[in-house]
Amino acid sequence: MENWREDRLRQQLQSYQLQLKDLPILDQYEDTVSEPALLILLEWACYGQNTAGIVMGREMVAKLPRAWLKEHLLRVVKQGFDYMDDWNYRRLLELTIELLPECIAPLLALTAGTTDPDLKDVIDDYK
Numbered sequence: 195m196e197n198w199r200e201d202r203l204r205q206q207l208q209s210y211q212l213q214l215k216d217l218p219i220l221d222q223y224e225d226t227v228s229e230p231a232l233l234i235l236l237e238w239a240c241y242g243q244n245t246a247g248i249v250m251g252r253e254m255v256a257k258l259p260r261a262w263l264k265e266h267l268l269r270v271v272k273q274g275f276d277y278m279d280d281w282n283y284r285r286l287l288e289l290t291i292e293l294l295p296e297c298i299a300p301l302l303a304l305t306a307g308t309t310d311p312d313l314k315d316v317i318d319d320y321k
Contacts, residue, residue, distance in 0.1 A: 199238075199250050206234045217254060221262035229266055232258070233274045240285035241276070252289055260294065268300050277304055280312035287320050 204214060210227045212220075218233075220228045235258075238251025255263070267290070283305065289296050289301045302320060305313050 199247050203234070203238060203250070203254065205294070208233060214254070219256040219257065221259045225264055229261070229270050229273075230264070232266060232270045236270065236286065236289075239289050240282045243281075248285065252292070255289060257291060264294050264297060267294065267297055271301065272304065277301075278310070278313065280306075280310070280316050283313060284316045284319075287316065291320070 200214070207213060207216075210231055212223070212227065212231055216223070220231060223231075232255075235251055235255045238247055239255050240248070240251070242248050242251070252300075271277055271286065275282070275286065277286060287298065287301060290301055298320060302317055305317060308314060308317070
């Protein structure tokens, strides 16, 4: 039962003909495959309330090639990530600080004009 998260992630990735072993070479796949896979991983790393799922998602994102991740992160976040939710956004910024601190500024710019007090708190924590 403990591996149900990995089993679920495997199923999600299989819909793009990917396996967990493909994550370190995700940059070799077309964007139509690799970017949805990144979104799946970001959702695991940021959306959940359970620490085990978040940790698993972060570990999987950490397996991705850094140069590719840096190139695609902002586009994937803009296209499909719910960054207007303060919980998700905070988890995204935590992950980004850990893996790609140079990408924080563009992610903070996404919500710069928000009037949401919870999002403002998150932004203030990462300025």
